Amino acid sequence: MHNNLVNHFSNHIAIIGAGISGLALACILKKAQIPVVVFEKSKQVSDYGAGISLSPNGMRVLKELDLFNEVVSVSANPNQASFFFGNKKINSFKVDVVTASRQILYKSLYEKYKLLNGEILFDHELSDVDCINLKVSFTNNKEYKIAHIAACDGIKSLCRQKIEPKSKPIYSGYSVWRAVVNKNQKETKTFLGPNHHIVTYPISNSQISFVAAIRTSKQYKESWRSLGTFNELKEDLIKSNTDFYSFINDDTPLFKWGVYIRPFVKNLKYKNLTLLGDAAHPIVPFLGQGGCLALEDAYVFGNLLIKYDSDFNKAQNAYELLRKKRIMTVMNLSFRQGYLNHISNPVLVFLRNLVMKYLPSLAMRSIKTKVWNYDPSVDIRNFD
Numbered sequence: 034m035h036n037n038l039v040n041h042f043s044n045h046i047a048i049i050g051a052g053i054s055g056l057a058l059a060c061i062l063k064k065a066q067i068p069v070v071v072f073e074k075s076k077q078v079s080d081y082g083a084g085i086s087l088s089p090n091g092m093r094v095l096k097e098l099d100l101f102n103e104v105v106s107v108s109a110n111p112n113q114a115s116f117f118f119g120n121k122k123i124n125s126f127k128v129d130v131v132t133a134s135r136q137i138l139y140k141s142l143y144e145k146y147k148l149l150n151g152e153i154l155f156d157h158e159l160s161d162v163d164c165i166n167l168k169v170s171f172t173n174n175k176e177y178k179i180a181h182i183a184a185c186d187g188i189k190s191l192c193r194q195k196i197e198p199k200s201k202p203i204y205s206g207y208s209v210w211r212a213v214v215n216k217n218q219k220e221t222k223t224f225l226g227p228n229h230h231i232v233t234y235p236i237s238n239s240q241i242s243f244v245a246a247i248r249t250s251k252q253y254k255e256s257w258r259s260l261g262t263f264n265e266l267k268e269d270l271i272k273s274n275t276d277f278y279s280f281i282n283d284d285t286p287l288f289k290w291g292v293y294i295r296p297f298v299k300n301l302k303y304k305n306l307t308l309l310g311d312a313a314h315p316i317v318p319f320l321g322q323g324g325c326l327a328l329e330d331a332y333v334f335g336n337l338l339i340k341y342d343s344d345f346n347k348a349q350n351a352y353e354l355l356r357k358k359r360i361m362t363v364m365n366l367s368f369r370q371g372y373l374n375h376i377s378n379p380v381l382v383f384l385r386n387l388v389m390k391y392l393p394s395l396a397m398r399s400i401k402t403k404v405w406n407y408d409p410s411v412d413i414r415n416f417d
Contacts, residue, residue: 038168039177045070046338047169047179049159049192051078054310054327055185056142060098061335063149067343068180071151072169074158078143083211083257083288084234084242085138087131090407091325094332097410100141108133109235114221116389118382120274123389126397128221129405130321132234132242134213138324159191164304181345182306183334185327188255188293190312196303202293205317207371208253210245210266210289214280217241224277225385227377229270231277243281245270246292246319248375253291261289292317298360302349307334314360319370320404322363330356332409340413355412362403370400 046062048055051073062069087095087104095101109132115125146153161170162182170176184192188202218241221234228248233241247269253259263283270278281287294315301308310327333355337348376382389396 039175042068042070042180043167043178044068044180046181046183047072047177048183048185049162049169050185050187050310050312051075051139051143051153052185052187052310052327053138053142053324054331055183056139056146057094057098057328057331058183058185058309058335059146059151059153060142060149061331062338063146063151065335065339067338069151070179071146071153072157072159072171073153073155076155078139083135084213084236084244085133085135085324086234086321087133087138087328088321088325089129089405090409091328092131093408093410094325094328097332098142098145100145104133104138104141105131107137107237109237111220111235113219114223117222117224117274117277118226118386120276123225123386124393125220126393130221132221132236134236134240134242135324137236159186162192162195162306164195164306167305180305184306184308184312185310186312188311188315190308192306193308193312195306196300196308200295200299202255202295202315204252205292205294206248206250207292207317208247208249208251208269208289209292209318210243210247210261210269210287211257212243212281212285212287214241214243214285215239216280222277223374224274225374225376226270226273227382228375229273230374231270231273233277243278244318245273245278246371246374248371253289255291255293257288257290259288259290261287263287265289294364298357298364301353301356305345307345307349307352309334313356314364316360316364317367317371319374320363320367320400322367322404326360326363329359329407329409333413336410336413337416351416355416359407359412366399366404 045068048071114128116123158172160172218235224231232244309330341347
């Protein structure tokens with residue numbers, strides 16, 4: 034069925050997917066002169082017009098990749114997050130985040146990899162993975178011999194099926210709307226409503242990202258490219274404050290998707306296959322940690338390979354032990370934040386708002402200490 038087996042990547046780590054985790058890992062390995070090749074199903078690096086939030090834990094990885102200044106220079110760095118309920122502001126919190134376009138982050142990682150003379154093969158959609166004989170096959174009838182497989186192929190990961198054939202992502206109970214709008218805004222704004230919340234944040238000097246998360250049994254398709262209409266958005270936000278999306282209209286390109294997750298992280302490795310990013314642990318987006326976890330995965334696995342001189346077995350075992358606890362911590366806190374954002378019981382709403390107004394340090398403590406303050410280099414250095 035396939036053409037002759039191509040052997041010239043037989044000593045390379047094959048990265049499946051040129052997303053955040055894939056390109057970050059590729060840069061780390063290439064910089065360390067570890068042979069690596071990236072396979073991407075699309076014809077070019079992703080051009081998703083969505084926003085992404087990078088908290089200090091994600092920024093640490095960008096700094097290690099020498100990309101922080103480059104990304105910040107064309108993004109936003111809001112230092113305040115304001116929360117609203119009804120027509121009133123609850124409180125404002127000091128934050129240290131970079132808010133950017135995903136396209137900017139992808140492009141920066143890709144250009145860095147190319148600057149390091151990294152090799153990437155586009156138009157390579159994965160069709161099969163042979164973890165025993167170390168082969169990867171693609172729908173274009175190409176087949177390659179490789180040394181190890183780093184699965185960075187997203188929530189619908191074909192590689193993941195090799196580890197858990199019957200496991201599939203499940204609907205989280207949340208669906209999300211998104212848009213990029215031409216508007217000037219300096220801070221992050223969050224409106225909390227019954228069974229939904231709206232977040233807007235700047236991604237440049239002239240654009241903002243609009244995100245509306247809905248708690249609903251209605252399962253939208255798991256696709257960032259699924260279009261929606263303004264009337265559908267208004268129906269989902271029927272109990273919201275219209276002022277918080279007054280800049281949206283019939284002409285605004287709107288996208289909607291169902292949020293799917295894997296509730297338990299059982300395995301991050303299988304023989305010569307290692308999972309990273311959404312292929313390993315898709316989570317709900319309420320702490321903005323999807324991209325940060327992907328960067329952390331790449332940093333930890335890449336630097337463990339360097340530490341153990343490309344001993345894949347040692348690096349895999351250490352990676353799984355270090356990442357599972359971290360992933361579950363962030364996953365649980367993200368679910369908790371989703372619950373807090375969408376409370377509908379009036380008494381609980383009053384108590385939540387009271388804590389946010391008068392005990393702001395308590396409201397932010399877990400996020401800062403357990404999420405933002407994480408330094409992956411410490412984990413790697415201390416792992417024996």
